[in-house]
Amino acid sequence: MEITVLRMACLALSLCASAPAVAQIPPLKIEAGDLDLRLTAGAAIQVARVDDDTDAAAKTDHELELFARLDAEWMISSDIEIGAKVEVANTDRDTETLDTDEIYAFVSTALGRLEVGKQDGPADTLSYAAPVIALGQVRGDFSRYAGSQALLKPLDTRDSFKVLYLSPAISGFRAGISWAPRFAQNRTAIDPRSRTLVRDAVELALQVERPVGEWSLGLSGGYAFGQADAITTRADLDSWSIGIRARRGPLRIGGAYVRRGDSNRLERGFDQWELSGGIGWVKRRWGISGSSAITRSSDRSNLLFGLGGFYSLTPNIQLRSDLVRFREQRSGRSAEHGTVALLELQLKI
DSSP: OHHHHHHHHHHHHHHHHTHHHHHTOOOEEEEETTEEEEEEEEEEEEEEEEEETTSSSOEEEEEEEEEEEEEEEEEEETTEEEEEEEEEESSOOOOGGGOOOOEEEEEEETTEEEEEEEOOOHHHHSOOOSOOOTTOGGGSGGGGTSSOOOOOSOOOOTTOEEEEEEOOOBTTEEEEEEEEEEEEESTTOSSGGGOEEEEEEEEEEEEEEEEETTEEEEEEEEEEEEEEOGGGTOOOEEEEEEEEEEEETTEEEEEEEEEEETTTOSSSOOOEEEEEEEEEEEOSSEEEEEEEEEEEOSSEEEEEEEEEEEEEEETTEEEEEEEEEEEEEETTSOOEEEEEEEEEEEEEO
16 A cells, blocks of 8 residues: 555656646647537546455555547537537446446537437436535445445436437426437346346436525436346336535535335345435535435445545646445344545546
8 A cells, every 4th residue: 555655646746746737738629610529538547545344454456547538519500519429448437427438429409409329318417416526425436446336316227328308408497308228237147137137218307406596506306217128037227316406606515315116126125215415615626525325225224424525736637535434234244334545646638
C-alpha cells in the first residue's frame, strides 16, 4: 500500500507541476458549419484500500482505465439535430456517472428526442435519488473491491440495446419511455439459472421540476418491467422508484424509495426495498457529497455510508476520492462489514 500510494503521490505532484502546460492542450474537435465532432480520451489510475472482516490486515488493489468518447452533432435545420455518441473503455466502471459503454444515434426536435442503440433508459436518467458525484459514494466504484452497491433507482436494463424517446420539458414536466428487445447478462454461465435473460423490457419515467423561491424542487417516478426467459427460472423484471430532489445554487439534496420485490430473482418472496438520501455541494472545479442507503429483503440487509469529492487541478486533470462504509447481514450468518477508501487520478483531453 505504501509503495502504491507513494507512486500515486509522485504522479500527482508531477502532474500538478506540469498543470499549466497540460491546461493549454486544445480540445480535440472539428467544427465545420453545422457539424460538430468532439473526441475525448484519457486514462485514470485508481487505488483502493480495503479494510474488512475477511482479512486480518487491510489490503490494496488498483485499476488502470483507458477510455475514449466520440460525440457527433449535426444541425440539419433550426429545430432538427441528429448525432451519435460512442464510448469505449478497457474496463467496466461501476459508477453510473462514469459509465463508458454507450453507443447510440439520436434525432432531436421540438417534439422530443429519439435515441437508438446501447444506452441507459429513462427509469435511470430521469429518476431522482441521493446525489452521487466523483466515484459515486454508495452507488460507486467501491463495489469493485468490496460490498454491494445501493440501487438508488429501479432495477433496469442498464446499457442494453434499446429504442428510447424523451419528451421535451413542458412547464417543468418531462417523460420518457424505452423498449429493449433483449437484455442479457452473464449469458455464458453454464447454469442457466445464473443468467439474466429478459425480453421486451420497457422503462417508463416521469419527472417534474419547478422553482419555489430560490429553490428548484423536483419529483420523479420510474418503472421497469420485462419478461424473464423461462430457462432462467427467474422472476420477471419488475421494479419501480419514487425520488425527490432540491437544489439551490451549488447545494443538492436528494433521496429515493426503490421497490425491487422479486424482480429478476431466483427465489420468490425476496421482496427487496431500499431507502436512500444524501446531500452535496458541487461547484465547477470541485465538489463534495455524502450519501447513505439502507436495503432490506426477506433474509438480508445492507447499510451503506459514503463520503466523496473531486477537485479539478486543470480542465484536463482531476482528483477523485471516496470513503465508503458498508455492513451486510444475512440470516443465520455473521454480519460482514468494512471500509473502502478510493483515490483516483484522471488525465483527459
